[in-house]
Amino acid sequence: MLSWPDGDPAQRGTPEEVLMRAETAVERCKDRGMPVPRAVSVVLDGPRVLVIKRFRCHRTAVECAVCAAVGWRGPGCPGHDYAVLPGGHVEAGETMAEAAVRELREETTLIARVEHVLWTGLHNDRPATYFLMADVEGHARLSGPEAEANAPDNRFELCWATVDDLNPLGLHPAEARQRLAGLLGR
Template sequence: MLIPRAVAVVVDGRRALVIKRFLRREAARSCAMCVGTGWAGAVCPGHRYAVLPGGHVEEGESAETAAVRELSEETTLVARIDRLLWTGEHNGRPASYFLMTDVSGVPVLSGPEAEEHGPNNSFELRWAGADEFASLNLYPADVREPLAELLRR
């Protein structure tokens, strides 16, 4: 059974909070991005991309609770759910995207992302406009258009 992913969409005007990533694993078979993008080589080439804050829905947890928890764990921000924006897939896993409201704090990299931050697994919080989604390689690509539409409103 695939573990669902819950995603927190944090908006500031016409920008969204993303986590810019660089990931390189020793073998392609042990790299979620190699598997998710269909890379056919044996060695992971390294991946530069960005994702929205989020992660696994833990056993017995709702997707809404997971999105709020993951946002806090990854960024130190505290927020609540405004509404479900859309659903989709992330590396073959079901994903739920929630618009956050009443966001407080200043985004600071924290939790496992801060602990794992290094030359082959780096994380950077940043605000990005829709015009940057392609150059940041916002992943999965099918979130770019609905997120851009949200930012245009």
């Protein structure tokens, strides 16, 4: 199982120290040939969180991480409905926080700043850092590569979800459901 080199950076120190260690860990992951980390934006609107509803259907079950996770052997992938929080990979020379801000803007057109690190974990075997976003400006609208790739077998839809929506939506990774429930007061 993959994890942050030198341990989870969110487990110790001030928010500034956590960010510094996370950024250093990103470089170590790249240097060691590990998966590029994922930076995730948590955008709240009262009792709701912004998610991206997804439907993905691969040609074969072998190509599909969800089919592998549930033990579906195919031959075809039946397709899967799920949701994720806005986010994506960290680009060269970019901090985790910068990636979270950039990905949020690219995927949703929203402009925001990072308030602080909420938690770290894994997303499809990639180290992931989840940031609470603040001073959010604009109206969420699907954009960027997600809007361009939007197709019947690869759908993207922005929606605001309450705690009660997270399980039916299949928010991935599942750990995020419990974390968000705590954040939203449940």
